[in-house]
Amino acid sequence: MTAHTEPHTRPPAAEAVDDRVTPFHVDGLDVRGRVVRLGTALDAVLAHHDYPPAVKRLLGEAVALTVLLGSTLKITGRFILQTRTDGPVDLLVVDFTAPQDVRAYARFNAERLAAMQAAGRGGDSAALLGHGHLAMTIDQGLSVNRYQGVVALEGAGLEAAAHQYFTQSEQIPTRVRLAVAEEMHPGGAASSWRAGGLMVQFLPTEGGHLRPVDLHPGDAPEGTALPQAEEEDAWMEAQSLVATLEDIELVDSDLSSERLLYRLFHERGVRVFEAENVVARCSCSQERVMNVLSSFSREERDTLVEDGRITVTCEFCGRNYGFRAEEVMGADEADEASAAN
Incomplete structure (x- = not known):
């Protein structure tokens, strides 16, 4: 007879630690994911250029998204996120070298940005990007062919583009949340920037299955009713829980990643794995x-x-x-x- 052993449980860590990626799994929902919290590393990336606050916010979102995706690589290589668009910020490049190094750059038109801010749309990430495309590239070096996925940017932000990428290229049900905030300090000290991100993916294991959603055929006559696949109940529940997440929770310097995950998923049993560091470091020489x-x-x-x-x-x-x-x-x-x- 074999004794039944309950999985080891412990309270979520109370101490919030920046510049870390925390992988997790929710067994009860067949969901896995990652939480990223960026503080000093994001400040170091932004410090190399005199970006306006709106550009810093957008680039912070891109860095958080890139770290979420790039840190999943189990190989030596680089994950590169790049946008080319017709908006005031016409180029974003974020380069993540596994397992922890990140660098980033944004190019923007100061006159167009000022005009947008005068019109009251300076903080709208979707408007800053405009229309164009987003490319995600995995580069494992000269001995391996590059993999690249490209999605259209059609007046939406980076969260929407990430969802489209996973639907189109990976066909894995995925939800991403991103948030960036400028943190003000007392006594006239310079402000600092923080970013947070959460990615959840539905990957059923035992007894589960994915219901693939057909991509739009593109040439169907207007008004044609397209088949819709019903979503799994567990995935619908996971999305509902993620929808309750507020921006402040992703960037709160007093809220640890583990406590955040416990708030969202404790009723279903969330497991966390060893956190991974993130370092702002340029690879030029x-x-x-x-x-x-x-x-x-x-x-x-x-x-x-x-x-x-x-x-x-x-x-x-x-x-x-x-x-x-x-x-x-x-x-x-x-x-x-x-x-x-």
Whole structure:
């Protein structure tokens, strides 16, 4: 006879720790997911550029989403989230190198952003992005082909784009919540930024099954009734619980990730796993920049030479790298480029 042993249980940790990703599983709902809380790491990412608050907020959402997705990688590699759109913020790039390094960059049009803010829409993430596409890329190095999923951005925010990505590319029922806040400090101290995110996915195991939802055929005549798959009761319950989550709970510096998960799922039994760190770190280096310059054509390198030197600035961290032209081009080629300039 084998004794029945109850799973180990303990109260949720009360201490809130930033810059961590906490994986979890809710057995009673066949749901797994992750919670990310970002503090110092997000501030370090944003500090490299003088972004307006609206851009910081949007980029903070992108960083939180990228960390949620990239931290699921069980391989050595990079997860890259990139948007290209027609909005005032026309480019976002977030680069997560497993298992913990993240860097990010945003490009924006200051005049269009100011006009939007004057119209009272400065904090609308969907309006900041506009229309275009979002690409998510997994890069495992030269020996493995890249995987890339692309979804349209059609006037909605990053949460909606993530939902569309999982429906279209992975066909895994998924819900994502993102929040960013500027934290003000007393005594005139500089403010800081915080971000939080929650991702839940419905992945039934024993006795469960997924009901795939057909994608829209695209060419069906207008008004055609399309088949709708009924959602599992457990997944409907999980979505209802996630819908109760407020932004303040995701960014509250006094609320631990474990206590947050307990609030949402304790009736169904939530299990947490070892948390993973997140570090703001740029992967640029003198050697990497040199390799990139060496891959340019002679004509491209010619345009970079100024006073016998080539200077490159990393868009992510703002670090400058300087080279003598002959280091990159060869002495004869460098002389010709300097004479032309």
